[in-house]
Amino acid sequence: MAEQTLKPLVRKLPGIAIVVSLSLLVVGIWLLLKTSLAGAALYSGLALFGLIVFLALFSARKKIPFIPLLRASTWLKWHKYLGYLSIVLFLVHVDFRMPAGILETVLATIFATVAISGIVGLVLSREMPKLMTRAGETLIYEKIPRHREEIRESVKNLVLESEESCRSSTLSEFYFEHLRHYLEERPGILHPFGIEKQRTSYRLLNELEARMRYLSEEEKPLAEELKDWIETKENLDYQASSQRILKGWLFVHIPLTMSLILIGLAHGILALIYGGNG
Amino acid sequence: METISRPQRWSVPYADERIGSEMDWEIAGKLLQGTLRDLSEDSDRFPRDLSLADILRYDTRLVRFREGEMVIRQGDYGDSAFVIVSGSVNVLLNSLPPRALGHRESERPGVFKTLARVLRKKSPFPEVRKKFRQPDAEEGGGQIVHLQDFSEFLVAGSSDQIDPDTIDTMSAKGEQEGEVFGEIAALSRTPRTATVLAAEDDTLLLEIRWQGLRDIRKFSPQWKKMIDDRYCRTSLATHLRNAQFTRHLSRKRRLVDSMGDMVSELDLVAKQTRFYSYGEFTWQSSFKQMAGEGSSGEGEPVIVRQGSIASDLILIRSGFVRVTRRYNHGEKTVAYLGKGQTFGLVELFHNYREKYNGGKGKPFPYQHTLRAVGYVDTLAIPAPVVESYIIPKLGKSEVQDLEAEIEELKKDENAPVFNLEAKADGKLLEFFVEQRAINGTAAMFIDLDRCTRCDDCIRACAATHDGNPRFNRIGPDELQLQFTHACMHCVDPVCMIGCPTGAIHRDPNGNQVVINEFTCIGCSTCADNCPYDNIQMVEIRDGKGDFLPGTEKNENNEYVRARPQEEPVRKATKCDLCIDQLTGPACYNACPHDALVRADMANPDSFLKWLNKR
Numbered sequence: 001m002a003e004q005t006l007k008p009l010v011r012k013l014p015g016i017a018i019v020v021s022l023s024l025l026v027v028g029i030w031l032l033l034k035t036s037l038a039g040a041a042l043y044s045g046l047a048l049f050g051l052i053v054f055l056a057l058f059s060a061r062k063k064i065p066f067i068p069l070l071r072a073s074t075w076l077k078w079h080k081y082l083g084y085l086s087i088v089l090f091l092v093h094v095d096f097r098m099p100a101g102i103l104e105t106v107l108a109t110i111f112a113t114v115a116i117s118g119i120v121g122l123v124l125s126r127e128m129p130k131l132m133t134r135a136g137e138t139l140i141y142e143k144i145p146r147h148r149e150e151i152r153e154s155v156k157n158l159v160l161e162s163e164e165s166c167r168s169s170t171l172s173e174f175y176f177e178h179l180r181h182y183l184e185e186r187p188g189i190l191h192p193f194g195i196e197k198q199r200t201s202y203r204l205l206n207e208l209e210a211r212m213r214y215l216s217e218e219e220k221p222l223a224e225e226l227k228d229w230i231e232t233k234e235n236l237d238y239q240a241s242s243q244r245i246l247k248g249w250l251f252v253h254i255p256l257t258m259s260l261i262l263i264g265l266a267h268g269i270l271a272l273i274y275g276g277n278g
Numbered sequence: 279m280e281t282i283s284r285p286q287r288w289s290v291p292y293a294d295e296r297i298g299s300e301m302d303w304e305i306a307g308k309l310l311q312g313t314l315r316d317l318s319e320d321s322d323r324f325p326r327d328l329s330l331a332d333i334l335r336y337d338t339r340l341v342r343f344r345e346g347e348m349v350i351r352q353g354d355y356g357d358s359a360f361v362i363v364s365g366s367v368n369v370l371l372n373s374l375p376p377r378a379l380g381h382r383e384s385e386r387p388g389v390f391k392t393l394a395r396v397l398r399k400k401s402p403f404p405e406v407r408k409k410f411r412q413p414d415a416e417e418g419g420g421q422i423v424h425l426q427d428f429s430e431f432l433v434a435g436s437s438d439q440i441d442p443d444t445i446d447t448m449s450a451k452g453e454q455e456g457e458v459f460g461e462i463a464a465l466s467r468t469p470r471t472a473t474v475l476a477a478e479d480d481t482l483l484l485e486i487r488w489q490g491l492r493d494i495r496k497f498s499p500q501w502k503k504m505i506d507d508r509y510c511r512t513s514l515a516t517h518l519r520n521a522q523f524t525r526h527l528s529r530k531r532r533l534v535d536s537m538g539d540m541v542s543e544l545d546l547v548a549k550q551t552r553f554y555s556y557g558e559f560t561w562q563s564s565f566k567q568m569a570g571e572g573s574s575g576e577g578e579p580v581i582v583r584q585g586s587i588a589s590d591l592i593l594i595r596s597g598f599v600r601v602t603r604r605y606n607h608g609e610k611t612v613a614y615l616g617k618g619q620t621f622g623l624v625e626l627f628h629n630y631r632e633k634y635n636g637g638k639g640k641p642f643p644y645q646h647t648l649r650a651v652g653y654v655d656t657l658a659i660p661a662p663v664v665e666s667y668i669i670p671k672l673g674k675s676e677v678q679d680l681e682a683e684i685e686e687l688k689k690d691e692n693a694p695v696f697n698l699e700a701k702a703d704g705k706l707l708e709f710f711v712e713q714r715a716i717n718g719t720a721a722m723f724i725d726l727d728r729c730t731r732c733d734d735c736i737r738a739c740a741a742t743h744d745g746n747p748r749f750n751r752i753g754p755d756e757l758q759l760q761f762t763h764a765c766m767h768c769v770d771p772v773c774m775i776g777c778p779t780g781a782i783h784r785d786p787n788g789n790q791v792v793i794n795e796f797t798c799i800g801c802s803t804c805a806d807n808c809p810y811d812n813i814q815m816v817e818i819r820d821g822k823g824d825f826l827p828g829t830e831k832n833e834n835n836e837y838v839r840a841r842p843q844e845e846p847v848r849k850a851t852k853c854d855l856c857i858d859q860l861t862g863p864a865c866y867n868a869c870p871h872d873a874l875v876r877a878d879m880a881n882p883d884s885f886l887k888w889l890n891k892r
Contacts (some may be wrong), residue, residue, distance in 0.1 A: 011891075065738035065864045066395055072734065076870040125730045125871065133726040133758050140752065141731060246730045 019081050023088040030092040044093040045271065049264050051086045055079055056257050080122065087115055103270070107263050114256045121249040131192065132242045136235030141243045147236055152183045155229050162222045170214045171222060178204055179226070187237035189244055201234035285328070285336075285489065292487050293339035306334050309363060309484065313456040320498035328493055337490025341483050343367075343476035349483065350460055350474040351379055353783050355774040357488045357559060359461035360474075365481025369459070370473045379473070380780030382794035385858065392860055400745055403823035405816045405851075407795070462509055464488045465495070465555060466655045467596050467770065469784070488559050506553070514548045517657065521593050521618055524659070526671040547667050552658045553595065556581055556650035562772045562809035565652070565714060578649040581656060585643050588625035590658035591668065594618065597654035597770055600711050602647045609647060611708045614716045616769060616880050621648055623664075624687070627672075627680045630665045645687060651711060652770060706889070709756035710879065714809065718766030719789070720855055720876040722749065722865070723885075725892055726758045728873035738868030739853075742861075748853045749812070749865070759889075762874075764865070765812040765853040767791045769880060773804040773813060782850065790855045800848030812853070817846040 026044075033040035058079045061069050069075075090111055099108040132138070139147060159175040162168070182200050196202055205227060215223055310318040321330040340363065343349055350356060352373055376383045463470045465488060486494070495502045518524040527544040534540060541549070556579040558564060564577075582592060584603060598616050602609040615621060625642040632639050659668070672680070715721045733751065740747040749764030771791050774782050781798035784791055793804075805813040818826050825846035855876070856863050866876050877885035 062734055062737070062868065063741070064396055065868050066392055066742045066859055066861060068861045071867045072870040073872040129730055129873075130727045130758075132731075138726060138731070138752075138755070138760070141733075243731050246732065 015077065015081055019084045022081075022085050026085070026088055026092055041093060041095070041275075042271075044089060045268060048086060048089045048093050049261075049268060051082055051089060052257070052260060052264065055082055055086065056261060059254055059257075083115070083118055090115075103263070103267055107260070107267055110256055110260045110263065114253060114260055117249055117253040117256070121253055124246060124249060128192070128242055128246055132239060135192075135238045135242075136231075137239075139236065139239045141240070141247075144236060144240045144243075148183075148233075151229055151233050151236065155179065155183060155226065158222060158225060158229070162219055166216055166219045166222075168214075168216060168219055170211055171219060171226065174208060174211055174226075178207060179230075182230075183233060187241045189241055189248070191237055191241035192245065199234065201230050201237075204230050287487075287489055288332070288336040291336045291339075292485070292490070295339075302340055305340060305363065305482075306338075309361075310334075313361060313363065316500040316504075317494065317498055320500055323499070324493075324497045328497070330494075330497075333490045333493055337493075338484055338486045341485050343481045343483065344479045345476055345481075347476045348473065349476060350470050350472070351780045352470055352473040353379065353381070353786075354470050354777070354780055355467065355771065356460055356463050356470050357775055358485045359464045359488075359491050360459055361484040361486070362457050362459075363482040363484050365479075365483075366477040367459070367481060367483075368475045368477045370475065374473055376786075379783070380794060380797040381783045381786075382792060382796070386860065387858065389860070401821065401823075403819050405746055405818045405849075406744065406821055406823070407818045407826065407849075408821065458504070461491060461505055462512060464491055465505070466509075466513075466553075467559060467653050468513075468655075469774075492555065509553060510548050510551075514551060514553070514657070515544055517593070517595055518544060518548060518551070521620065523591070523620055523623060523668055523672065523676070524593070526673075527667060543667060547659060547663055550660060550663050554581075554656050554658060555654070556656070557597070557653045559653050561652035562807055565809040578651060579654075580647060580649055581654070582621065582644050582646075582648040584645060584647040588622055588629060588642060588644050589661055591623055591626055591661075591664045592621040592648065593657040593659065594620070595655040595657055598651040598711075598714075598716050599654055599656075600649045600651050602649065603645070604647075610704065611711050612646065612704075613707070614651065614711050615648075616716065621646075624680055624683050626661055626664050627669055627677075628684050629661070630669050633665075642684075642687070651714065651716070706757055706759065709754075709759075709761070713754055713761050715761050715766070715877075716879045717768040717770055719769060719878045719880065720863070721766035721879055722762040722764040722853075723875050723877055724751070724760040724762050725873045725875075726755060726760050727892065728871045729760075729869075730871060730873075732870070734868045734870060735865040735874055738864040742856055742859055742864040743854075746816075746851070748851060758892075763810065763812055765791065765808075765855075766810070767853075767855060773808045775807055776803045778803070785857060788855075788857060790857050791852075792854050792857060793850050793852065795849050798849050800850065802848070802850065804850050808852075814851050815848050816851050818849055 026047075030040050030044060033043060058072075058075050061075055062072065090108075094104075094108065099105050155175070159172050159179075162171045182204060185200075191199075208223060208227060208230070212220065212223060310321075317330065324330045324333070343365075349360060349367060352370075373379075459474060460470065462468070464486075495505050515529075518527060519529075524547065527547055529542045529544050532540045533543055533546050578600060581599060594615050594617055596617055598614055599621070600611055601613040601615060601621070602611050604610075622644060625644055628639075629641040632641060710716050715723075731751075736747045736749075736751055739749060749762065751762060753760050753762040755761065767790050771782075771784070773791065774784075777783075778801060779797045779799055781794045781796075782791065782804045783794070800815065802815050805815050820826055827847060861867055863876055866874055872888075875885060875888050877888075879885070
């Protein structure tokens, strides 16, 4: 077991070594430039800008898969390493101080948001697929609305059938009071992080279980089928919101990177015009 | 008398399956008295429910060809053999150009052409084709391909006269009346090795479907001998030379056989080797049902049963076998074997050592059960032949491996002889065999624990195929490993059986199964045959989004077919493994999380490495 936990760590060692070495090198160069008064801010700023542009190219590479530009997994690996390095470089660039002035503050905030969203995205990308796979059937995101519609129709037909064939209103009442609304609603974005016992599906299954005593023998299999449908909808919600999260963080990370490049460019030009050699 | 029920295939006589073919009883009668006399001599050996007359009635058809018409296309997976009734045919010993075979000529774009794609405007419509070919009406029926269609084979200035010199330059070998051809490929499920053309107008051929041929071989000793002798002459020696433990057999060392003739060591072994076929040729029809039932091989034909006397060394000539061993009340899959691999050598080696080295141990029976997965063609080399010509020639490392396996078996009778189980989870192994993923040379698997469902793989596939993805990111899964619906370029490509124009074929350079859209007539034979549902039929459009051959807008501004009597042109599409790209498979390259792999199940080392990294 311990060996299994160690295995991924051992695989990551070369990468960690590269990031640590490069970070030490950056800090060393910075210290050297700082003592020699040779424009540490200018060089670290240029290096940081170049690095951010290179990191942003990962997104562009995905758009041109027909050009042989190494595998995307290699790009991601270096995206991570250089991303960590860029944080070190950023700290060096701002001289380990809080930024002053509006432009610098905006720029630093955007950088921090991009870096944090990247790290959060990485953790989500590593952990959420495992949870999704164990939660239930994998679904294609674009087909989820169709599945939702199918569930709704099937449950409606099942309830109508039970009312007609069993001459009992227990299941239809349950449907109109609780189930119909649940089947129509879309899950919140934080659905996968909710506690199971606080989920609507859990409550509905308990509610249905409580009504089992009012059901005839004929109705019981239909109620069991309803339970299956509730579980199917729960998985659908789980898969839908998980996939939304997995896609959603990129809507923060990528547009802000583009802003970072544009504002960073403006900052660089202004610094060169008005700031001397720093 | 053996009782056999009337075969289900006879509900549709073979002659009814092809337009323009027939079964003429007068001609059949004459054939049995003449060309097929040896067959008619064996007619009493056929059971009543599977009589020779009924086989001729339901499993054969007479087909007429005119000069230059293609009877057999090189590279096709044919499921029938031919007997020349009248006329003659030419067997082309050299290949025709890809165009004449209906194949596509592979072309890789240059760097500039690839870069130019960045600027190309994407079509808002799916399945747009700049160029397309309207299929001829007559092409739906059968293999109507004429050499006359290609100007390079015609006399200068003529529109349909074939220049004999073009045939001569291909070292044509003429076959005359009474000759049988195409039987080996039909029985052993291997691609046709040569193209055969009708050499004169009104050439009449008797075509026998593989099921009929198999029954004829089973009940007619004369035909069995004829087919087996021919098989021995043509391909057995080649196969033995390429197999793992028989490649040392000498072609030069001369020995005296039982008839007193001087033959080479290789030929002597070949002469005593028997070949067997198991399973259904068209196994794809029963596969889905079996997979749905979660079968662990119960319905698969047994080749060798665990515990029976080890009498032969089994060589897998084509197809796949499942190796199982008893486990409580069931059977556990421990390995699968494919073309060129052998079974039974451990047992035979042990028994040889016990016999000749004064051992006191009991002889080993077969330690595992061997079952045919789909259609399997095997060679059985009898134990005495193995002891005389194969075991003495084994290399030092081979002997060491066999001894190690024997020791393992002695220590623990349940020890896995095949080490694949040790590398891949046993449950996964069962999954690979049950889903027939073992057939793939580029099977797509996705690690669902790593896949973030970002669909970069799908987008990359679409971007490299003019906006049309060529696989579905769905499929059965086991232990968080999804066997995805993408063409896996099978070792045994059942999709290629019956393509009337040769549009689906193997690329001669990379062996990928590809489709030539210009010769695809949209008959969907390949899509129906694919047991994995990995071929899609699509309706193609022109650049304006109109269905080809033509659509127009009605008063409600909706697209309607301009010529209602015509269906839109359909084409078969599937993963081509990015054969025309500089990058290789775009899906594999595009996955940022290393969650997707294309696995060659015959050489699974890199796949197993990827699996173990999970």
